Amino acid sequence: MGKSLYSVLALSTGLLLTTNAFAAVSGNIGGSSNYLWRGVTQSNDAVAIQGGLDYTHESGFYAGTWASNVDFGNDTSYEVDLYTGYAGNISENLSYDIGYLYYAYPDAEGSLDFGELHGALSWQWVELSYAHVVNAGDDVAAAPFDNKDLSYIAATVSVPLTEKVNLSLHYGYSSGEVVEAWFAEKHYADYHLSLSTDTSIGTVSFMLADTDLTADDAKIVLGYSYGFEL
Structure with missing residues (x-):
């Protein structure tokens, strides 16, 4: 559940496909000391190895896929995300992203897969986004809960401190019957502060994250990712 659906677009130098059309294919690989999705660990507070491929036109x-190991305390061991959408500029400083993201758990015993529609608006350093589940497996939330009643609204401020160092502040709010089925609470907020820096061998990040879930604690997460063009 962790591929940030609002950061999947990695525009880079175009690969010439036809005389007038350019596209790019890129990849990324890395790891994290704890795989968090909307503030909640997906790896049982353990290390996760992650990577993906992206196509942009x-x-x-854009379209792509991303994968990570997970640990839900059962036999489910990995997640594969598939996504597609459109992103562009409305004006010089205002941009948009509209798409669909499918979360798949191929080795899960039950039917845990689900998909979300999302939309985001970005103005300079500020991004506002909203996502809502539109299809879900029968075991995402057991009856009597509605397994498609899950929405997420978020605000993120990303400030470049230097040419290579970026500061990010994030607040998200999850609500719906799926939240109640998962956490026995009707809604919760997640928030984090992160610093990332680009190096010659990839991007290194440091995150301090927390939620207001009753049974949750603040977490420090270290991450590394390396991006490349294909």
């Missing part, structure tokens, strides 16, 4: 269309 000059029209704004």
Whole structure:
């Protein structure tokens, strides 16, 4: 559940496909000391190895996939995300991203897969986003809970401190019957502060994250990712 659906677009130098159309294919690989999705660990507070592939077109269309190991305390061992959408500029400082993200758990015993529609608006350093589940497996939330009643609204401020160092502040709010089924609470907030820096061998990040869930504690997460063009 961890591929940030609002950061999947990695625009880079175009690969010439036709005379007038450019597209790019890129990849990324890395790891994290704790895989968090909306503030909640997906790896039982253990290390996660992650990676993905992205395709972007000059029209704004993008598609990709991303994978990570997970630990839910059962036989489910990995997650594969598939996503697609359109992103572009409304004006010089205002941009948008509209898409669909499917979370798959191929080796899960039950039917845990689900998909979300999302939309985001970004203005300079500020991004506002909203996502809502539109399809879900029968075991995402057991009856009598509605397994598609899950929404997420978030605000993120990303400030470049230097050419290579970035500061990010994030607040998110999850609500719906799925939240109640998972955590016995009707809604919760997650928030984090992160610092990231680009180096010659990849991007290194430090995050301090927490939620207001009753049984949750603040977490420090170290991450590394390396991006490349194909």
